[in-house]
Structure formats: C-alpha cells, structure tokens
Amino acid sequence: MVWLREATGVSLVVAALAACAYGVLELRAHDYVAAIVVVVIGLALLGAGTELLRSSVGE
Secondary structure (H helix, E strand, C coil): CHHHHHHHHHHHHHHHHHHHHHHHHHHCCCCHHHHHHHHHHHHHHHHHHHHHEEEEEEC
C-alpha cells in the first residue's frame, strides 16, 4: 500500500504543477481573477502532494 500513497502524492504534485502552468500561461491575458484562483488551487494540490510524499522522502 506504500506504492499507492506515493503514486497519489506524485500525481497530485504533477497535477498541481500543471494547474499552476495553465493558470499562468493561459488565463493571464484574459481573466486575472480566474488565473489567481487556478494558481491557488494548484498550490493547495502541491501542498497535499508533498504531505503524502513526506514519509517516503524522509522528512
């Protein structure tokens, strides 16, 4: 079951980076509020993913 936790953590980190990249690149020219919301969601997912990976990284 450790692999499931690590896979979930890695997928959350990848999803967070993708959400942040999408928010910055796609929405910055059209809607600043939506870009900020997407970046905040991406940062929240990044925090969740790093919490799941904390035990495997050794912190």
